[in-house]
Amino acid sequence: MHIPDGFVAPQVYLPAYLLAVGFTLLSFRKLKEAFEEGKVPYIASLSAFAFIVGSVAVPIPGGTSVHGLGVAPIALLFGPWVAYACFSIVLLLQVILLGEGGITTYPINLLAIGLVGGFSAYWFYRIFNRMAFAVFLSGFLSTLLSAIFMSILLGVHPYLFKDPSGKPLYFPYPLSLTIPAFLLPHLLVGFAEGILTHIAVKHLSKRLRHE
Amino acid sequence: MNKALFGLYLFFTVYVSSLRELNLLLLLFFVLFSVLFALKRRRLKGFFKGFLYTALFSLMLSLPYSLWSSSFDYSIMMLLRVLNLYMLTLMFISTVNLYSLLSFSKTLSFLLVISVSFTLAYRRVFENFQQALRSRSIEKPKRQELLNFLRRIMGYFFERALRDGQEVTMAMKSRGFDHD
Amino acid sequence: MIELREVYYSYDHNITLKNISFKVREGEKVVLLGINGSGKSTLLKLLNALIFPTEGAYYYKGERVEEKSFKNKDFRRTFRREVALLFQNPEVMLFNPTVYDEMAFSLRQLGFREEETREKVEYWADKFGLSPLLKSPPFELSLGQKQRLALACLLVLSPKLLLLDEPTAHLDPKSTGWLVDLLWELPCTIITSTHNLSLAEELGDRLLVLGQDHTLIYDGRIEDFLRDEEKLLKAGLLHRHRYRDKGGYHTHGF
Ligand SMILES: Nc1ncnc2c1ncn2[C@@H]1O[C@H](COP(=O)(O)OP(=O)(O)OP(=O)(O)O)[C@@H](O)[C@H]1O
Numbered sequence A: 001m002h003i004p005d006g007f008v009a010p011q012v013y014l015p016a017y018l019l020a021v022g023f024t025l026l027s028f029r030k031l032k033e034a035f036e037e038g039k040v041p042y043i044a045s046l047s048a049f050a051f052i053v054g055s056v057a058v059p060i061p062g063g064t065s066v067h068g069l070g071v072a073p074i075a076l077l078f079g080p081w082v083a084y085a086c087f088s089i090v091l092l093l094q095v096i097l098l099g100e101g102g103i104t105t106y107p108i109n110l111l112a113i114g115l116v117g118g119f120s121a122y123w124f125y126r127i128f129n130r131m132a133f134a135v136f137l138s139g140f141l142s143t144l145l146s147a148i149f150m151s152i153l154l155g156v157h158p159y160l161f162k163d164p165s166g167k168p169l170y171f172p173y174p175l176s177l178t179i180p181a182f183l184l185p186h187l188l189v190g191f192a193e194g195i196l197t198h199i200a201v202k203h204l205s206k207r208l209r210h211e
Numbered sequence B: 001m002n003k004a005l006f007g008l009y010l011f012f013t014v015y016v017s018s019l020r021e022l023n024l025l026l027l028l029f030f031v032l033f034s035v036l037f038a039l040k041r042r043r044l045k046g047f048f049k050g051f052l053y054t055a056l057f058s059l060m061l062s063l064p065y066s067l068w069s070s071s072f073d074y075s076i077m078m079l080l081r082v083l084n085l086y087m088l089t090l091m092f093i094s095t096v097n098l099y100s101l102l103s104f105s106k107t108l109s110f111l112l113v114i115s116v117s118f119t120l121a122y123r124r125v126f127e128n129f130q131q132a133l134r135s136r137s138i139e140k141p142k143r144q145e146l147l148n149f150l151r152r153i154m155g156y157f158f159e160r161a162l163r164d165g166q167e168v169t170m171a172m173k174s175r176g177f178d179h180d
Numbered sequence C: 001m002i003e004l005r006e007v008y009y010s011y012d013h014n015i016t017l018k019n020i021s022f023k024v025r026e027g028e029k030v031v032l033l034g035i036n037g038s039g040k041s042t043l044l045k046l047l048n049a050l051i052f053p054t055e056g057a058y059y060y061k062g063e064r065v066e067e068k069s070f071k072n073k074d075f076r077r078t079f080r081r082e083v084a085l086l087f088q089n090p091e092v093m094l095f096n097p098t099v100y101d102e103m104a105f106s107l108r109q110l111g112f113r114e115e116e117t118r119e120k121v122e123y124w125a126d127k128f129g130l131s132p133l134l135k136s137p138p139f140e141l142s143l144g145q146k147q148r149l150a151l152a153c154l155l156v157l158s159p160k161l162l163l164l165d166e167p168t169a170h171l172d173p174k175s176t177g178w179l180v181d182l183l184w185e186l187p188c189t190i191i192t193s194t195h196n197l198s199l200a201e202e203l204g205d206r207l208l209v210l211g212q213d214h215t216l217i218y219d220g221r222i223e224d225f226l227r228d229e230e231k232l233l234k235a236g237l238l239h240r241h242r243y244r245d246k247g248g249y250h251t252h253g254f
């Protein structure tokens, strides 16, 4: 999902910044309710946890391994606001430590992964509550939704930003190409995310309730 | 000083990312390139690798379009813009201490510092887990074995995160740091 | 059995091993001594072919060990079966659902039948006092128990070269004594790392010392090294105490 700086128009990333940072502040405020005291160390350690979850290779049927996003497990374990707060840090760490993503794509990634991914995972889980695969599906579908969101944000560029001759000024591909191009690889990513989410809920949430 | 540089960086980022004239982009490219070289070189470890990688990545995204529409101006414009932004960012992070930017808020800079230090520590342990798996595997691990491994990784770091969060919270309290 | 020739290793840009050369013959019990950060763990990982020299060469049984040697299945099998590393943090080695599965992991990979596997696992579990724990999950054990379990997992395979990274770090004095005795019984070549001077003598008969500058500053008999104050100081294994001890030296076996 890494798009280099330069392909996204300021008219898109600047409003995205406003929105993303606004949500970050809101999420930090919400966290006061989750951990009454010392929320700062918890956000930091859970972000580190999320960072690792996003960087482990998940074996999927067919013999290959892929990475998940790592946001759905956090959203189901700790709630979508915590997940959003963590990912505003995780994505920053990915820029600082791994050089993945850039300053103009940060808010777009954050909205796609933290907001759309995290919250939809949570809501899918609530909707499918009774179904056998609820947990897996919430990881899988939220990843697809996140990819669709991202591809729409990029795919609208050629319609909105072109010079008089019709040459695109930023991301060049129309929605009809961008959406499938994002969706296909994210079927695998979603599968990995589904497995991660399943493990998180089946094996970790027990220990959380004991706390 | 840092804040002024940061403001300048933001301004130029927005400016460069909205540029479309090839001449201007090219001029900026040479300016940025020379400034980067004038800066001390040892601070720019891995410059060329990143530079090439970014260039390739940009071409990968833009060339198919150029080939299809046979307008290579587009690819050149994107390449220059992407590289300019890359050099701008590199220049910024090699001169400014990122943590000092957050100095206006004690909580925020503390948050960033401990997030980075937790993450670096976890990453190193994670690497050890992977090495241990490699060391103990005589054959390529089967899917079930990999799933067990995955479960353990998640369990380990989950518990560690909860423990570390709690420990730092207590340490902060004992040092009288409990405004929040 | 193994040979390092002018090996260098760096993480990113920090040199961690500098110009290391030595040979180890079959059956030797070698102690690797060095202070924190001198590169002991790095050297052992290199000998286990988890990382590869940035410069220089590593030979195992006369064959050069490189990243590409592991593309060869037979080599990989032989090497992974014969060379075993006990990690400094035993927790990273344990990821199976039960202690039994943990010990059976490599045996199953080798295609042993379940009865054979059970026999071997039970033998070593008994020797390591782990029998009552076979059904529990490894992560519930104490750190010392984890360390013993991790070692047991390696020994079920009867490795030829055993690399131990501070194997006594989490053990109580009684278990430490027990482990030392066990190591001398094992027929394999052993390289044990430690920063504990007083333990060094018990763990082997030959000493390799990594200095603070990441070079190999000593290779020889242990007793000679312990008498050489100059070298001890250089390795950072000795502190000069100006008061109390009549201005003399004072060893720290911590
Ligand atoms: N994965 C890594 N990435 C970067 N640097 C590392 C990594 N692992 C170790 N180092 C650095 O390499 C140096 C040597 O580390 P190593 O773990 O080999 O030392 P050691 O002798 O085993 O120390 P200790 O007694 O503390 O276990 C240290 O400065 C350490 O910070």
Ligand SMILES: [Mg+2]
Residues within 6 Å of the ligand: C040, C041, C042, C088, C165
């Ligand atoms: Mg070590």
